[in-house]
Amino acid sequence: MSSGRGSEQRQPGDGAGRLFELPPELAIDTEIAQRVVVGFIRNQLRQAGFSRGLVGLSGGIDSALVAFLVAEAIGPESLLCVLMPYRTSSPESVEHARLVVDRLGCASDVVDISPMVDGYFGRDGELGAGGASAGEASQLRRGNLMARQRMCVLYDRSVPWGGLVVGTGNKTESLIGYTTLFGDSACAFNPIGDLYKSQVRQMAAAVGVPEAIIRKAPSADLWPGQTDESEAGFSYPELDRLLFWMIDKRRTDEELLAMGFASAAVERVKRLVATSEFKRQVPPVAKLGPRTTGVDYLYPRRRPGSARR
Amino acid sequence: MQPLRIALVQLSPRLGDLEANLAQHRERLAAARSAGAGLVVFPELGLTGYQLQDLAAEVAMRIDDPRLLDLAAETGGLSAVVSFVEEADDHRLFISAALLEDGAIRFVHRKLFLPTYGLFDERRFFAPGDRLRTVESRLGIKLGLAVCEDFWHLAVPETLALDGAQLLINVSSSPGRDLAAIHEVGLGTAVSWRTLMRTYAQLTTSFVVFCNRVGMDETISFWGGSEVIAPSGEALFTAPLFDEGLYTVDVELGDVRRERVGLPLLRDERPELHLRELRRILAERTGLDLDEASEPLDGPPAAPGVDGPKGGPTSGPKGGPTREQRTRR
Numbered sequence: 001m002s003s004g005r006g007s008e009q010r011q012p013g014d015g016a017g018r019l020f021e022l023p024p025e026l027a028i029d030t031e032i033a034q035r036v037v038v039g040f041i042r043n044q045l046r047q048a049g050f051s052r053g054l055v056g057l058s059g060g061i062d063s064a065l066v067a068f069l070v071a072e073a074i075g076p077e078s079l080l081c082v083l084m085p086y087r088t089s090s091p092e093s094v095e096h097a098r099l100v101v102d103r104l105g106c107a108s109d110v111v112d113i114s115p116m117v118d119g120y121f122g123r124d125g126e127l128g129a130g131g132a133s134a135g136e137a138s139q140l141r142r143g144n145l146m147a148r149q150r151m152c153v154l155y156d157r158s159v160p161w162g163g164l165v166v167g168t169g170n171k172t173e174s175l176i177g178y179t180t181l182f183g184d185s186a187c188a189f190n191p192i193g194d195l196y197k198s199q200v201r202q203m204a205a206a207v208g209v210p211e212a213i214i215r216k217a218p219s220a221d222l223w224p225g226q227t228d229e230s231e232a233g234f235s236y237p238e239l240d241r242l243l244f245w246m247i248d249k250r251r252t253d254e255e256l257l258a259m260g261f262a263s264a265a266v267e268r269v270k271r272l273v274a275t276s277e278f279k280r281q282v283p284p285v286a287k288l289g290p291r292t293t294g295v296d297y298l299y300p301r302r303r304p305g306s307a308r309r
Numbered sequence: 310m311q312p313l314r315i316a317l318v319q320l321s322p323r324l325g326d327l328e329a330n331l332a333q334h335r336e337r338l339a340a341a342r343s344a345g346a347g348l349v350v351f352p353e354l355g356l357t358g359y360q361l362q363d364l365a366a367e368v369a370m371r372i373d374d375p376r377l378l379d380l381a382a383e384t385g386g387l388s389a390v391v392s393f394v395e396e397a398d399d400h401r402l403f404i405s406a407a408l409l410e411d412g413a414i415r416f417v418h419r420k421l422f423l424p425t426y427g428l429f430d431e432r433r434f435f436a437p438g439d440r441l442r443t444v445e446s447r448l449g450i451k452l453g454l455a456v457c458e459d460f461w462h463l464a465v466p467e468t469l470a471l472d473g474a475q476l477l478i479n480v481s482s483s484p485g486r487d488l489a490a491i492h493e494v495g496l497g498t499a500v501s502w503r504t505l506m507r508t509y510a511q512l513t514t515s516f517v518v519f520c521n522r523v524g525m526d527e528t529i530s531f532w533g534g535s536e537v538i539a540p541s542g543e544a545l546f547t548a549p550l551f552d553e554g555l556y557t558v559d560v561e562l563g564d565v566r567r568e569r570v571g572l573p574l575l576r577d578e579r580p581e582l583h584l585r586e587l588r589r590i591l592a593e594r595t596g597l598d599l600d601e602a603s604e605p606l607d608g609p610p611a612a613p614g615v616d617g618p619k620g621g622p623t624s625g626p627k628g629g630p631t632r633e634q635r636t637r638r
Binding site: 025027028029031032033035036039040043297298299300301302303304 | 324325326360361362363364485488489490491492495496524525526527528530550551
């Protein structure tokens with residue numbers, strides 16, 4: 001991939017070097033984006049008949065940004081942040097999540113998912129509910145179960161809180177399929193799902209997400225030392241640029257190569273996008289009847305007679 | 310001449326809720342009247358909302374629908390443009406904009422161009438209109454009505470101006486997208502529309518009135534930014550992006566005459582030339598391009614008996630070069 005086209009973004013008074021790298025073609029008008037997204041959050045809640053929301057706060061930038069935006073849209077008193085650490089989660093993650101809660105002054109709740117996850121996989125030689133094979137489960141299986149346990153907790157907590165689960169996945173991870181189906185990608189609606197990671201950083205800086213959160217290396221924190229960029233083998237600015245030109249700007253492979261992207265990177269990202277199509281779509285239903293949901297029965301979710309206000 | 314006060318009603322319809330939207334229209338109409346407006350413009354599908362999908366048939370109104378007639382009845386001494394789903398006698402559904410004047414429905418324009426690409430899926434649910442006409446208004450001038458995508462086709466403003474329109478009205482439900490920071494106003498859609506409207510006003514030396522809705526349907530945000538552009542291409546008024554509201558603008562209709570005398574672009578239009586070339590282009594597209602209005606071709610003359618001027622039993626109906634010869638030129 002080509003590099004060196006990024007501009008360095010600083011916040012006023014930030015003397016400690018660059019906060020993040022923002023490829024110029026990805027820079028958005030954050031004021032307009034904030035306006036649209038805040039309106040979207042209010043609208044989604046009102047249209048579903050709710051006035052409260054809840055966010056699973058990981059300590060990372062995506063959920064921090066969403067918490068800030070939801071607080072702006074409906075007020076911090078209507079937001080519940082749920083922290084769901086596992087016993088091996090980085091202590092820094094919980095610390096950063098608390099930083100967001102303190103800054104916003106919203107309600108928060110901590111649910112340790114360790115007993116739920118260990119109860120399935122087992123721990124210290126004890127068999128879990130998943131049996132012997134679960135005891136030898138790969139990191140991938142463990143990571144997926146953690147993500148899905150968090151989804152279960154969020155949806156359970158949404159009932160007493162009387163609010164909707166707000167999604168925190170960004171466009172980059174969705175496009176390359178770096179998500180757990182029915183896990184971290186499960187939500188009632190997603191305000192940042194059309195923003196690349198670099199744009200999430202730009203927005204986060206604009207709305208005042210604490211710098212420590214913007215600056216640190218993104219991680220799913222499913223096992224110690226894991227970072228997105230080491231796992232994917234790309235830096236986010238590089239990956240975002242490639243996805244932007246490939247998908248938003250419809251450049252062909254030849255054009256991408258001529259722009260300086262490496263052939264191996266183009267091939268790999270194309271494969272990631274193509275193989276994860278299923279993660280971005282509603283599960284298919286066999287067409288049998290005269291009118292089938294999503295095919296030839298097409299109604300807006302918010303229609304007369306729905307729960308909207 | 311008294312200035313004309315135009316009211317732009319940048320509202321957010323409630324999707325699929327005809328009654329709520331009719332009430333909103335009546336309320337805004339009354340407010341515009343007390344603000345002294347002579348022309349009140351509501352956005353595309355302001356009476357129904359935009360992202361209707363299968364709801365379209367459920368909110369459709371015939372042109373003699375009592376609910377529409379009741380709304381028209383409230384336009385005594387006023388001109389208003391409202392938009393809704395129209396059901397024809399043969400049950401085709403159209404996205405229509407109606408001019409209501411002095412208590413009656415004076416004119417209906419059916420949206421001609423239905424975007425069905427990108428985030429749009431209009432042709433799936435609606436039929437395109439077939440007529441492009443101006444209407445003589447109580448305001449003493451001819452108006453040209455268009456709906457959203459109609460203005461993404463050059464022939465529409467041009468034809469309306471040639472047909473005598475001095476004020477072009479475009480009602481829209483334009484979804485905002487493309488937030489790239491390089492844009493002048495932070496929203497790609499707004500930049501494109503502004504370019505179009507200034508260009509059309511200048512080239513047709515007419516007023517251009519653009520009324521775009523705000524609010525959200527499902528996942529899409531409508532950006533507002535309604536405008537009034539003078540015949541010189543100058544923006545007289547630009548409404549804020551995304552804000553709901555009723556905005557009034559005073560215009561001097563006499564500006565059309567002043568502009569057209571000083572800059573007689575419309576006088577110098579060559580519709581007969583345009584028509585001739587359009588006929589040729591259409592003929593070529595359909596393979597019936599054996600017309601004699603074309604310029605003579607270079608190259609060797611056609612073999613006698615095949616395409617020669619006298620022709621034989623095997624020659625084409627009018628002689629002249631074959632399609633193949635032309636493309637070889």
